[in-house]
Amino acid sequence: MPTSTRSLRPLRLRRALGLAVFAAASALPATARGQVIEGAGAIAVPVDSGELRAITDSLAGRSGKLRMRLFSSSRGLTIPILSRLFGERAVSTPGIHPMRDSSVQQPVKLITVLPFSEKTGAKIGAYRMGFWPAEKKRVRGPAYTNPEGFIEVTPDNVDQPISEHFRLGDFVTHNQADVWPKYIVLREELVDKLELVLAELRARGINTAGVRVMSGFRTPEYNAQGVGPRRGGRARDSRHQFGDAADVIIDSDGDGRMDDLNRDRKINAKDNQVILDAVNRVEQSHPELVGGFGVYRGTRQHGPFVHIDVRGDKARWSGAIPRLAKGRAKKPVVKKPVATSTSARGGARPGAASTPKAAPGKSGK
Numbered sequence: 001m002p003t004s005t006r007s008l009r010p011l012r013l014r015r016a017l018g019l020a021v022f023a024a025a026s027a028l029p030a031t032a033r034g035q036v037i038e039g040a041g042a043i044a045v046p047v048d049s050g051e052l053r054a055i056t057d058s059l060a061g062r063s064g065k066l067r068m069r070l071f072s073s074s075r076g077l078t079i080p081i082l083s084r085l086f087g088e089r090a091v092s093t094p095g096i097h098p099m100r101d102s103s104v105q106q107p108v109k110l111i112t113v114l115p116f117s118e119k120t121g122a123k124i125g126a127y128r129m130g131f132w133p134a135e136k137k138r139v140r141g142p143a144y145t146n147p148e149g150f151i152e153v154t155p156d157n158v159d160q161p162i163s164e165h166f167r168l169g170d171f172v173t174h175n176q177a178d179v180w181p182k183y184i185v186l187r188e189e190l191v192d193k194l195e196l197v198l199a200e201l202r203a204r205g206i207n208t209a210g211v212r213v214m215s216g217f218r219t220p221e222y223n224a225q226g227v228g229p230r231r232g233g234r235a236r237d238s239r240h241q242f243g244d245a246a247d248v249i250i251d252s253d254g255d256g257r258m259d260d261l262n263r264d265r266k267i268n269a270k271d272n273q274v275i276l277d278a279v280n281r282v283e284q285s286h287p288e289l290v291g292g293f294g295v296y297r298g299t300r301q302h303g304p305f306v307h308i309d310v311r312g313d314k315a316r317w318s319g320a321i322p323r324l325a326k327g328r329a330k331k332p333v334v335k336k337p338v339a340t341s342t343s344a345r346g347g348a349r350p351g352a353a354s355t356p357k358a359a360p361g362k363s364g365k
């Protein structure tokens with residue numbers, strides 16, 4: 001409800017209204033901006049070609065690289081500008097909707113998410129999700145409430161780009177390979193941040209074409225299978241369940257491991273540091289995208305990788321996931337944290353935030 005959102009905390013406000021609304025609204029004159037949020041459907045927002053261009057540019061996100069924007073009809077808002085761009089039916093019908101105006105040079109699609117209420121028990125249709133922490137009455141803070149909804153991923157849309165470098169399939173949980181449709185939770189702030197980090201790396205001469213998501217969204221059920229140092233080192237309330245975390249590598253030479261980003265002819269934690277430097281620069285420029293960053297050393301099973309999220313407060317850690325050998329796991333090796341979060345959410349758990357199950361290069365499916 002538009003009136004109640006005024007009292008929510010900034011993070012909650014962003015999540016409640018969604019960046020699509022902000023992006024569209026922020027491109028309008030101040031008077032129209034107020035009308036869009038408060039006038040909810042009662043007005044027709046005039047859009048000339050200049051304004052349309054400004055709005056569509058804004059829909060491409062801070063990075064300018066987004067190709068889809070998320071919208072939840074369950075917010076109870078009617079957004080005239082979205083209806084105008086994508087059609088009345090698009091804002092009320094879950095699915096992926098193209099822009100109606102085919103003259104837009106870099107069109108952005110609208111994803112209207114399937115409301116969280118469509119989940120029945122632990123499943124949506126035949127796809128197993130499990131239960132979010134809030135469904136178990138465990139809410140550590142505003143960032144740990146139930147997701148607003150789900151993106152339905154089908155064989156037809158799994159390869160659709162959600163931004164310049166990422167497609168929907170990159171964020172799908174690594175199990176239930178034969179079950180369709182699949183469902184993911186994804187926050188576009190994460191994708192926007194990843195694109196901004198890549199832009200920072202490219203500005204320093206690094207080829208980012210081979211960026212790979214090793215682990216994006218994880219269903220609570222899948223995440224629970226790896227919780228604890230002896231089972232995979234995942235955090236119980238991992239941000240991956242909320243669609244705002246990704247474990248990534250830059251592998252533009254295609255050997256399945258992190259590239260030599262600092263050009264010292266070694267592949268090690270120093271290459272992760274190059275990405276951390278880029279993340280720090282992005283968070284400095286865009287404080288609203290602040291979040292967690294974890295660096296993980298390579299093991300025999302995988303090379304080094306990094307975890308990036310937009311949890312809403314700063315967290316840094318460095319560690320290694322447990323080495324699994326002959327069915328037994330050692331305790332995670334935790335290196336000294338770079339810095340730790342002071343948030344009441346207690347989000348950072350050194351060495352226990354993420355564990356990609358798939359080998360590099362097998363992301364997505």
Ligand SMILES: [Ca+2]
Nearest residue numbers: 251257258259
């Ligand atoms: Ca490589």
Ligand SMILES: [Ca+2]
Nearest residue numbers: 260262264266
């Ligand atoms: Ca190196």
